[in-house]
Amino acid sequence: MKKLAIRATTYLVVALLLVLALRFTPEIPDRRAADVLQQGTPVAVSRVVPAPARTPIVARTEHLGRGETLTALLKRAGISEDAAFDVIRAATASALNTRYLRAGMPVEVKSDSAGETPRELVFHLGIDRLVRLVRSDSGWKGSEERLAWKTDTVAVGGTIHANLYQAMEEQAAAMFPGHAKDELAWALADIFEYKVDMSRDLQGGDRFRALVERDVAPNGATRVHRVLAASFTLSGSETSAFRFESKQSSASYFDANGKSLRAQFLRAPLEFRRISSTFGNRYHPILGRWKAHKGTDYAASPGTPVRAIGDATVVRAGWAGGYGNMLELRHRNGYVTRYGHLRGFAKGIRAGARVEIGQTVAYVGTTGLSTGPHLHFEVLVGGVQRDSRVALRSTSGEPLTAREREAFDHLRAQMLASLDAAPGVVTVAQR
Numbered sequence: 001m002k003k004l005a006i007r008a009t010t011y012l013v014v015a016l017l018l019v020l021a022l023r024f025t026p027e028i029p030d031r032r033a034a035d036v037l038q039q040g041t042p043v044a045v046s047r048v049v050p051a052p053a054r055t056p057i058v059a060r061t062e063h064l065g066r067g068e069t070l071t072a073l074l075k076r077a078g079i080s081e082d083a084a085f086d087v088i089r090a091a092t093a094s095a096l097n098t099r100y101l102r103a104g105m106p107v108e109v110k111s112d113s114a115g116e117t118p119r120e121l122v123f124h125l126g127i128d129r130l131v132r133l134v135r136s137d138s139g140w141k142g143s144e145e146r147l148a149w150k151t152d153t154v155a156v157g158g159t160i161h162a163n164l165y166q167a168m169e170e171q172a173a174a175m176f177p178g179h180a181k182d183e184l185a186w187a188l189a190d191i192f193e194y195k196v197d198m199s200r201d202l203q204g205g206d207r208f209r210a211l212v213e214r215d216v217a218p219n220g221a222t223r224v225h226r227v228l229a230a231s232f233t234l235s236g237s238e239t240s241a242f243r244f245e246s247k248q249s250s251a252s253y254f255d256a257n258g259k260s261l262r263a264q265f266l267r268a269p270l271e272f273r274r275i276s277s278t279f280g281n282r283y284h285p286i287l288g289r290w291k292a293h294k295g296t297d298y299a300a301s302p303g304t305p306v307r308a309i310g311d312a313t314v315v316r317a318g319w320a321g322g323y324g325n326m327l328e329l330r331h332r333n334g335y336v337t338r339y340g341h342l343r344g345f346a347k348g349i350r351a352g353a354r355v356e357i358g359q360t361v362a363y364v365g366t367t368g369l370s371t372g373p374h375l376h377f378e379v380l381v382g383g384v385q386r387d388s389r390v391a392l393r394s395t396s397g398e399p400l401t402a403r404e405r406e407a408f409d410h411l412r413a414q415m416l417a418s419l420d421a422a423p424g425v426v427t428v429a430q431r
Contacts, residue, residue, distance in 0.1 A: 027413065058111045077109045078118055086140050087121065087133060094142030096123060098130045123182040127221035149215040151225055153428050155421045156184070157209035160202050164188070164272075167208065175424070180222040184212060187227050189272035191241050191253050194397075196232060197267040200389070207233040209419045211426070228428070229415035242415055244408050248401050258408050260397030264332070266309040266357060267392055269339060269377050270298050270364075295320065295338070295378035302373040304364040305346075306339055309392070314353045314361075317345050323376065324368025327361060335391070336383075340376035341367050408429040 055327040064073050074084040088098060108122035113218040128149065129133045168181040176184050186209060196202075203341030213225035231240040241253040241261055251260035312329035315336070320326035323340035327349065330336050343365025357363055366373045379388040400408055418426050 015094060033144060058113055058116075060109050062107045062109055064101055064103055064105040064107065067348045068103075070098055070101065072098070074121075077107065077121070077419075078111070078116075083140075090133055090140040090142040091123065091131055093414070094131050096125070096142070101125075127219075127223070129219050147217045147219060147221075149217055151213055151215050152425050153211065153228070153418070154214050155209070155211055155307040155418060156423055156428050157207065157419075158423075159210060160206045161204050163200060164198050164208070171423070175222075176212075176224065177220075177222055180214075181223060182222045184210070184227075186272060187224055188214075188230055191227060191230060191261065192232065192239065193266050193268070194241050194261050194263040194394075195267065196234065197389070198272050199268060200296070201234060201267070201272075202232075211415055211418050211428070229412075229419055231419065232314065242408070242412050244400070244404075244411060246400060246404055248404060249398060251397065254400060254408065255396050256412065257396070258400040258405055260399070263394040264310055265335075265392045265394060266307070267388075268298070269306055269309055269337070270300055270304060270375060271307070295336075295340075295376050296388055298364075298375040298377060299372065300364045300375060302343055302364055302366065304375075305360040306342065306362040306364060306375055307357050308355045308357060308361050309324070309337055310335070310357045312337070312348055312355050314351055314355065316351060317349050317362075320368075322369040324370060325362075325365065326368075329355065329361070334382050336380040338376075338377075338378040338380070341365055341370040341374060343367065343373075 056421070062073055062077050064070070070088060071081065071084045074087055075081060079087060092098060106124045108120075108124070109118045110120040110122075111118045117135070119135045123131040123133075125131060128147040130145050130147070131142055132145055133140050156172045156175060158167055160167045161170075164185045165182070168176070168185050172184060173181050185198075188208070189196075208231070210230040211228045211230060215223045215225045227241075227243065229240070229242045231238055233239075240256045242256070243252055244254050245252075246254075249260060251262050253261045255261060290315050306327075308329055310329075310331045312331045314327070315330050316326065316328040318325070320340070323338070325340075325342035325344065327339040327345060328336060328340060329339075339362055341364075342362045345362045346360050349355070349361050364373055364375050370376075377388065379386050379391045381391055414428065418428050
């Protein structure tokens with residue numbers, strides 16, 4: 001009994017001590033977890049505010065239809081007829097001439113959401129020129145923008161299987177997309193027009209190389225700036241051209257020996273066009289029999305300008321039986337050229353008139369014994385008809401002077417090294 005009394009007294013004392021401890025212990029302040037990470041100075045915690053959701057921009061491209069008015073296009077873009085007048089007024093003030101808009105012109109249309117009135121219009125007037133219109137509370141405001149071109153130098157080349165156009169499509173389209181590859185083909189044809197007839201001198205297996213300065217716009221538009229050097233290997237024989245700024249000659253391109261590519265005659269009476277038949281025998285489509293074809297036929301659209309292949313005097317310009325309308329020119333050194341099946345003659349072309357190399361003298365037609373529009377071209381030497389492929393193969397023009405030859409040789413070595421580079425962008429040494 002005594003032991004039970006002692007145990008009860010002990011429990012009572014412990015309970016009283018616990019009550020006293022809880023009563024006099026100070027309360028723990030209400031603090032955030034970040035405030036108790038360090039003793040003493042509390043740590044500041046920044047509050048993260050979520051960014052407002054971005055309004056998606058809805059963009060599309062409209063194209064001006066053939067014969068369509070600008071007002072009609074704007075209505076298709078979601079602009080009311082009344083607002084369209086404000087747009088046109090702002091565009092006109094920003095150098096947009098509505099009288100000269102081309103069919104197919106792209107117009108970018110940007111809105112905050114589908115179905116809303118556009119807040120921005122971009123008229124692509126050309127590959128490097130656009131007019132941008134932006135709508136605000138005060139109305140439409142426009143500005144003209146010119147795209148900055150970046151110029152680099154690229155090497156291209158490859159094998160010709162059919163013609164120069166196809167070679168460019170297969171081997172240069174990546175670096176000269178779209179219309180640019182055709183521009184390059186025309187540029188090469190112009191450079192070599194005294195040495196190579198691109199319509200018929202090229203054969204399967206021939207090769208070409210070119211070093212070209214190329215302009216590229218921020219939107220990816222590409223154009224040929226200028227050809228620095230080029231070469232064609234035709235039937236194993238190489239013909240080269242190097243651009244050189246001579247102070248003694250007006251020519252721009254010279255061959256590997258420093259001679260101007262200009263010669264007495266152009267190799268073709270039409271700018272780069274395809275040929276429908278060549279010198280030799282053929283089955284005449286109208287006479288219905290085999291007949292010696294004393295010339296070359298160049299297929300071309302009606303009205304294509306025909307050019308004199310050299311300085312000459314007009315001997316005849318008029319009707320000539322099966323030739324239809326025919327032009328005959330007398331050149332120096334006993335050469336005579338004939339142009340048949342013409343639709344008509346250029347202004348001032350009559351017997352006794354003087355013409356210069358490259359001058360337009362007539363237009364392609366289908367008069368006389370002709371089944372379709374083309375130019376029949378003949379070369380006579382000493383009164384005898386000759387294959388123009390052979391007759392017009394002439395030597396190069398005047399050579400560079402000794403004073404300029406050293407500079408040309410140095411440039412040629414640099415250009416040859418770049419021509420031998422793999423296709424793509426190359427670095428040309430400073431000249």
